[in-house]
Amino acid sequence: MxxxxxxxxxxxxxxxxxxxxxxxxxxxxxxxxxxxxxxxxxxxxxxxxxxxxxxxxxxxxxxxxxxxxxxxxxxxxxxxxxxxxxxxxxxxxLCSKDLVRLVSEGPKPYVVVFLGVNGVGKTTTIAKVAYSLKGRGFKVVMVAADTFRAGAQEQLRLHAERLGVPFIMGKYGADPAAVAKDGVIYAEKHGIDAVLIDTAGRMHTDSNLVDELRKVVRVVKPNLKVLVLDALTGNDAVQQSVWFDRAVGVDVVILTKLDADAGGGSALSVILAIGKPIMYVGVGQRYSDLLIYRPNEILNKLLSQ
Ligand SMILES: Nc1nc2c(ncn2[C@@H]2O[C@H](COP(=O)(O)OP(=O)(O)OP(=O)(O)O)[C@@H](O)[C@H]2O)c(=O)[nH]1
Ligand SMILES: [Mg+2]
The missing domain is CATH 1.20.120.140 (SRP54, nucleotide-binding domain)
Structure with a gap:
């Protein structure tokens, strides 16, 4: 690394x-x-x-x-x-509060929408976040508002089953905003602390995606909009950040695949250039491979002999 x-x-x-x-x-x-x-x-x-x-x-x-x-x-x-x-x-x-703290201090249910282009690690990251929140005693629901890609909902469902967490999905092609809203309604009915909403991972240049994401945000009024970025994509991650920020506003970033950037240049660029707080970094494929962003730890990796 x-x-x-x-x-x-x-x-x-x-x-x-x-x-x-x-x-x-x-x-x-x-x-x-x-x-x-x-x-x-x-x-x-x-x-x-x-x-x-x-x-x-x-x-x-x-x-x-x-x-x-x-x-x-x-x-x-x-x-x-x-x-x-x-x-x-x-x-x-630096990000002042991690999600565990935000959920414990915030309104109930605390609604989080995860954004990001294809393959950056949204679904995996949601599973990691659910694992972390559940481990701290919070009730979580995972919501598959990605009704676009075949397999996307099943992937999230599989994680939900493994983690023993409730899961909400809609039919393929259903309105993602309606599915997201179902998740929030479920949470309100069942005393759930946090709603984690997975969205479709199309290319950010897709114009339908803007309308779709804006609608999700308008309908569920999330407490937090998390952009998931892949550390390996370097400059492109910076473009993605600008794009999503313009489209719906980005509160914090989770940077995935830090473990996979052997050289470190790409990850370093993203960390230094996005201009958004980094809440967590993903460092592998296991549920526990999600760490709070700590500049000192990154620094030690950059300077160790
Ligand atoms: N090494 C490593 N791999 C990761 C990490 N996070 C995610 N991945 C892998 O990246 C791949 C894509 O992850 P997904 O969670 O499916 O990505 P996604 O953004 O949901 O993708 P779409 O639903 O297609 O938009 C999977 O093989 C994950 O296991 C990480 O922190 N480190
Ligand atoms: Mg996905």
């Missing part, structure tokens, strides 16, 4: 340390070293804008340091500064 970006950051540390072990790092030194690093980051799928942001933040941290002012060794100090800069960027994605 994150191997390629990690290697590039290790190279940056080494080159900066070489300079600061005998003199102060100047802006020219920094630019010279970073121009090589920047190219490698771009080759490793880090978006150009993100590389530029890294350049600014790291410049601010590194220019002017000289080790004689510090007791620790040069590279230790350089790593600490790089950490500081990266943390500042990664913390922009």
């Amino acid at each position: 994150f191997r390629r970006v990690r290697n590039v950051l290790a190279e940056l540390t080494k080159k900066v340390s070489e300079v600061v072990s005998y003199r102060e790092l100047t802006e020219e030194d920094f630019e010279r070293v970073f121009s090589e690093i920047g190219v490698k980051l771009i080759e490793g799928d880090v978006a150009y804008d993100v590389v530029e942001e890294l350049r600014e933040v790291l410049k601010k941290e590194l220019v002017g340091i000289k080790v004689s002012r510090f007791r620790a060794s040069a590279s230790k100090e350089v790593v600490a500064r790089i950490k500081e800069g990266l943390l500042e960027l990664l913390e922009r994605g």
Whole structure:
């Protein structure tokens, strides 16, 4: 995980340390070293804008340091500064409350709509969220408002059965907003704490999808709109985020498949460029592979040797 970006950051540390072990790092030194690093980051799928942001933040941290002012060794100090800069960027994605907290504090039932294009991991993520909420003692209902793709409802149903959670679906081709509303009505009748609504995962360029999603949102008035993004899609995930935000508004993001991005460039780009709070990250296919987004943990993966 994150191997390629990690290697590039290790190279940056080494080159900066070489300079600061005998003199102060100047802006020219920094630019010279970073121009090589920047190219490698771009080759490793880090978006150009993100590389530029890294350049600014790291410049601010590194220019002017000289080790004689510090007791620790040069590279230790350089790593600490790089950490500081990266943390500042990664913390922009912090989400103040996770879903367990929102459900426990929010109205009952707490209604969550999951959005996202095909195959990003919506259905799997809903199952993981249901598992987590159930484990904390909440009653959950899963709702298949994806009445479009053959197999989509059965997939969610299978998870619901495995998890022992009630499940609501409609006929194929039925109005997704009506199915979603059925889920909310069921929850109100049965004292359910959280309604998790799965929506159709078509390409975001499909114009019918906007109308369909807007209707779902208008009819069920969700307490939270979660956009599921696949960390492997890099720049495209950023476009998707803009699109869904315009269409229906996005409150938080769940970033899936972090475990599958061996290089780390794509995931890092998405984390730094979407400009939305990241509630959870998906790190595998098991129900327990959903973690709260913690910038420090990402940072450790980026900088571990
Ligand atoms: N490695 C890994 N795989 C994941 C993760 N989340 C989801 N997947 C896999 O991604 C694939 C697609 O997941 P789905 O949950 O079906 O995606 P979806 O968004 O519901 O897809 P559609 O219903 O077609 O729109 C499945 O094979 C999942 O097991 C994750 O965090 N890590
Ligand atoms: Mg699905």
